[in-house]
Amino acid sequence: MTQQVEQRNLTSALEDYLETIYQLLQEQPIARVRDIAKARDVKAGSVSPALKRLADMGLVKYLRREYVTLTPEGEEQARRVYSRHRVLTRFFESILKMPSEEAERDACAMEHCLSDEGMDRLVRLIEFLGACTSCAPDFLDRFHRCPLMNDDAPPCPDExxxxxxxxxxxxxxxxxxxxxxxxxxxxxxxxxxxxxxxxxxxxxxxxxxxxxxxxxxxxxxxxxxxxxxxxxxxxxxxxxxxxxxxxxx
Amino acid sequence: MSQLRLPIPEVTIRTIRVALAGNPNSGKTSIFNSLTGAHQHVGNYPGVTVEKRWGGFTAKGTDFNVQDLPGTYSLTSFSPEERIAQNELLDGGHDVVVVVVDSMSLKRSLVLLAQVMQTGANPVLCLNMSDEAERTGLRLDLGQMRKLLGIPIVQTVGHRGIGVDRLVDAVHAAADSPVRRPRLVLGERMEKAIGAIRGHMEPMHGAAGGRDWVATKLMMGEEEFVQRMQGVEGDWGGAAIEEAQRQRKWIESSTGQDVALFVTERYFGFVDGLLREVVREVPRKDARAVSDAVDKILVHRALGLPIFAALMYLIFWVTFTLGAIPMDWIDAGFGWLGEAITGFWPEGSESPLESLLVDGVIGGVGGVIIFLPNILLLFIGLALLEDTGYMARAAFLMDRIMHRFGLHGKSFVPMMTGFGCSIPGIMATRTLENERDRLTTMLVLPLMSCGARLPIWMLLIPAFFAPVWRAPVLWLIYAFGIALALVLALVLRRSVLKGEDAPFVMELPPYRVPTARAVLMKMGERSWLYLRKAGTIILGISILMWAATAYPSRAEYDVDAQIASGAITLSDEEIENARTAEDLRFSIAGRVGRTIEPLIAPLGFDWKMGTAMIGAFAAKEVFVAQMGIVYAMGETDEESQGLRETLARDYSPLTGVSLMLFLLISSPCMATLAVTRREAGSWRWAWLQFGGLTAVAYLISLVVYQVGSLLI
Structure with a gap:
């Protein structure tokens, strides 16, 4: 039981690293350990062991000392995590109307613990809510104006x-x-x-x-x-x- | 020379203002009665149906002014009762607030104490019904309780007056030296949140404790307090509102509970903690054992409704059968009084004053007072239903049906009462706590065909219908009244009285043996309200109605001219009747009747009916007498064959139906309107009742007569 929890914690931490590296690589060809530490707000010393484990799993490749990039497999994994993060952030921010900082934080916490299946379905719901204007043109708008969502809204009719x-x-x-x-x-x-x-x-x-x-x-x-x-x-x-x-x- | 010093007696006139707060069924009213005795007043809070009771007494050289607040379970702003109780506590300027709790349900009722303490009031806790609690084996450590709460505590048995002296002492002492009690602390999170909001409220006037209350309410987002804060001078009010919203968010996100649940749980938590410290022995016996056994029969799924029907029947039987005896005496008494007054004037010298006294005052007021025996008996019956606790069971049994029409289970009994007389029916709506339920019931209640309308049916039905049809038609009139009342109730709830249902969470108090004193006080109080009405507004309107039918009178009569010219010969009595008929035709009422004739002609009515209807506004049964007068029949009652034959000759049965419908539905009598105005708290509702019912009556009679004319 304890081991399982540790395993999962470890994985989520590693997933975060993958995600960070992925984001850094969008802007520059390679990721420096210093930048990774800065982005994750940790000490450079604690980054190295994590990178080492990722390298052992074949997801990260050291180009030089202190410089890393993602393997194709790593990139795929990272993209998956990152897109989950984006979708969840959007969900919290634009559908549930949370401040972006909090949305970001909740997305970080949630992205690791969903199963692929659960995530997939959630993504479809979010796509539907955001995109399917033909089924219910003002669906989302009505939700935002509903007293369930909006404290200032007038109470709903009895039905x-x-x-x-x-x-x-x-x-x-x-x-x-x-x-x-x-x-x-x-x-x-x-x-x-x-x-x-x-x-x-x-x-x-x-x-x-x-x-x-x-x-x-x-x-x-x-x-x-x-x-x-x-x-x-x-x-x-x-x-x-x-x-x-x-x-x- | 030594200075002469006269001792100046120190006369301090001092008044202590006391408010009584407590749950419904906590015995608060019995404490109030024990304190004030007969020196009490009942009225309404301005503009609402909520009952206001206040009174006074003198003890220990001090005047006590006592106000009985509406019974509430908590102090929120959701119902008018709660809002009034809350505002009285915050702004009423009471020196002491006595919180009356039922010792048998301490947990729920002490929550109210916690809230009262938060308002910064100076409370005295009154543990009522302590004898019942002791009998079950509940033992409290009162010393410990006083220490923990820091307030005086008195045990009482309200309906027997036990402990009331000690309560007066405690109130007196509390008013002299308000105890500086510690603030009510409701847990760490709550303290933090309240502290933060209070930080913005330093400029607020009043007791420091009150700030806790306002802060809590701001956090719960109650509109009334938000408005209070928006209304303050300076910008601290707005800051406090913002802080409260921030604290609310913080509490909701850190506990995962919404603030209403969070705060309510804190109150219950406080009470739980207190009870853990002070309950020495828990009850060994189930206090409800007897009550539960009785309920097994009285609210039995199959037997409950038949038993209820039988009980209602019993009450009405007693009211009308037993009531008939003293009614005859009163009738005879007023008859004698009338004759005695007539006797002052020698035969042939009748003066307007005599007519005013006999026909106006005695006729009008007597017509109201004659129902007093009925009212007294009915009110005893209703007080018994209420004080035993059965009324709540009746509401439980009837609620499903009544609620379908936008009414409340408790509406049933007042509506049944309306078959006797609308006035006690409307007054019996006091058992309904919710304003909308109460107004709806009150407004449609006159459609229950009252006792005063029975003479009209007795006159008209035999005039227009063959013997086999008479009973079914009478039944149909009553049934139509009920059906229309239910439909109009629904219409009202969809229009003028629109709004969400009040929460139906009704407490079923255990059965109690009512004390004679409480029942008689309740009966006396309501009967007095009825009589006072008779003495003031009804007297006034009676005189107006009398004048309208008596003036102007003719100086010369056509009938005299006809006799003089030898065209007709009549007996003395016939001449007298013909003169009276001419007078009425010539009077204001007669003129109004003729003026409105074009208006009522489409309904099949003529001016004679119009004139009689104006009389019916004074009291429904007057219709019969007025018809007798316009037809020059002299003294008539519902048994008059002559009048019936005339009606059958002059009008079609269709007109008869249209007329009966109009008399059933249209404007209730003036006494009913006056009582509606009083009970509803404003003329608006009385006018709505008057106008609305008359319009509906007009419409229905119009349709019936016009469609009927086409078909026949």
Whole structure:
């Protein structure tokens, strides 16, 4: 287990070096160890062992002492890492609207841990979001203006919220209080509402980790009646569906 | 010579201003009642439906002014109750804030205490229902609790008045020497964030503690506080807002929680920590065992609704059957009073003053007071439903159906009450906490065919329908009223009262045996509101209505001329009736009736009906008497065969249907409008009710009459 983690850390560090070398080589024919250290903000002394390992793996080639370039194999690897980095940076920056410095940092952290498959699909989604103007011309624009994304935006019309609720419970995904049957005990995992409803649920003590029991359901199917911390509360379907729970197995 | 010095008595008139804060169902109102006794006032906060209660008492040579804040679970700006409670705490200038908590649910209710402490108030904690808690085996270390919180703590049993003396002492002492208590510290991150925001708030006036509250609210992005800060002089307000946004981002990114959850968890964390230190013994017995057993039957999936229906039936049966007895006495009493007054004037010398007193004042106000027995009984029934805790169960059972029409489960009982009389129905909407729910219920409530409209149906249905149809038609009128009320409720919620539903997270308090004192106080208070209305606005309008039907009167009558010319011969009674009819036709009401005739003609009505409808505005049942007068029938009631025959002769059944629909839907009576204005907090809603219902009535009657005329 520990070894695996170390292995992965090592790899991500090496991937970063490959990426740096690749970037340097875009501007100059060869990369100097000094420049690599500067770009990565480390001491020159710590660069050499990493370069040595990359050389051992056949990804980097020493031209002279202190001067390196990439092998064709290394270049391919580096290009892969670099394009991931670019895509992720773009994702954080232009789609999720994060400041570029933070976007860069998150991209660095994320690029190493995604599987090729996961990365590939993410890239397709990002391409779709950014490029596919024919399916949904103002798709991205609407996302940026949605209260989910934009704190200053006015609240969504009611249909939006109900759509949320129904997709969550229909998809067989996480369970909500509404999915419990009388006599079930469960633990709150998430309170999935916004604004007044969320605040009221929280104020009543419906917080993550709280234990709830569904005691009964009204004759018409809602509201539901729960027990929580010795008090009893009635929730309508909308409120009950907003509270996601875990059932003890 | 020694100077003569007279001792000057030191008279200090001092008033301590106290606010009571607490959760709904915490027994806050019973504490308020124990403190103030009968010296209390009930009204509304300006412009909203939120009930305002205040009162006073004197103890230890000091005047205490007590304000009962709306019951809330927390202090946010999402509902009018919470906003009012919060603003009162921040700006109300109270010397002491008593936080009343239910000892049986300390965890949730102490969260409110934490928030009150943050506002910088000077709190006294009142652990209410301590007897119940002790019976379950809960033991608290109060000494430790006082030490940790740094505030006075008193145990009480509000509905029996136990511990209230000690509470007064504690409030008195707290007002004299506000304890310098430590600031409420809610964890490292929160401290850091609040500290940073407070750094910009040095110029702010008021208690240092209040800054914590404002800083927290700014961080949570509550509009009201952002506006407060934008309104301050100087640019520190803007800086504080910006800092709060920065801190919010920091908290959200460093904890992965949104700020609402983060802050709420801090409050609960604080309470958890406190309870860990002070709970010596946890409850051994389940306090809810009895309540749960009762609920197994009363909210049973199959039995719940039939039991509810039976309970409602019982209340109405008691109200109208038992109420009928004293109603007869009151009726007889006013009848006697009227005759006694008439007796002052010798036969044949009737004066306008006599008519004013007998027909205007006694007729108008008597017509309202006669319902008092019904109202008293109904309010006892409703108070019992509320105080036992059953009302919340009824709302649980009915909510699905009511909510489909934009109403609330709790709307059901006031609407049922409306079948008796709209006025207590509208007053019973006080059990609805949410403003929009309450207004919607109030506005459509007059469509429940009230008791005063029953005489109209009793007159009109037999006049126009064959015996086999009479019962179904009566049933249809009631059913149509209900259906239209639901439809209009939905329309209101889609238009004027548009907006997101208030969160439906309703607490189901355990069943309690209500105390006679609490039930009687509630009944007395609401009945008094009803009577006061009768004494003021209704009296005024009654006099106006009387004048409109009595003036101007004729000096000479056509009927006299006809008799003199020998054209007709009539008995004395017939002559008298004919004169009255001529007077009414000549009066303002008669003229208005004739003026609006073209307007109501498309509905199938003539001026006689128009005149009678103006009378119906004073009280619905007056319609019957007015019809009797315009037809020169003398004293009539719903049993008058003569009037029925005349109606059947003069009008078609279609006109009858159109007329009944119009009387069912159109403008509620003036007393209802006055109560709506009072309960809704502004004339706007009363006018909307008046205009809206009359317009709908006009439209429906028009369509029915015009389409019907084409078909027949």
């Amino acid at each position: 939006c919220d109900s759509m949320w609720g129904s997709t969550i419970s229909d998809s067989g995904g996480p369970m909500s209080i509404f999915d419990l049957t009388p006599g079930d005990h469960a633990r709150v995992s998430q309170v999935n509402a916004r604004g007044a409803i969320r605040q009221r649920l929280l104020d009543m003590g419906i917080l993550p980790q709280a234990k709830v029991e569904l005691e009964r359901v009204a004759p018409a199917g809602e509201p539901v009646w729960i027990k929580l911390d010795g008090t009893q509360l009635a929730l309508r379907r909308q409120e009950a569906e907003a509270v996601l729970v875990d059932m003890p197995t």
